[in-house]
Amino acid sequence: QEEQEDQDQEEQQACLRRSCLRQVPDRILKNSSLTYVCLEGNHIPSVPSSVFACWPKLQWLDLRNNHITMLPAEIGSHRCLEMLLLEGNPIPGLPP
Structure with missing residues (x-):
């Protein structure tokens, strides 16, 4: 049962910190269980x-220290998002 819980937790989390990414990878976009x-x-x-x-x-979405200049308006209507970290991005403002 512990192994199953660990696997479930892995499927719910994606950490790609400092991976030289230039876009959000398709492989994690396809994982709808991410929290x-x-x-x-x-x-x-x-x-x-x-x-x-x-x-x-x-x-929880950590986008700190990227090159993000704007966020999609859809972010404001996301029902579950509790934490959005944006420090270190050249974003002039948040969508209405």
Whole structure:
């Protein structure tokens, strides 16, 4: 049972910190059970609007220290998102 819990937890979390990414990888976009995603310290310039539809259970999203200049408007209507970390990005403002 512990192994199953560990596997479930792995399927719910994705940490790709400092991985030289230039976009959100398709392989994690396809995982709809993610609740925690860390993409801190990459070279991502934008977040696709599909992210929030792809991750309906997402509670924590760490996008610190990327090159993000704007966020999709859909972020404001995500029901589960509790924590959004954006420090170190050149974002002039949040969507309405």
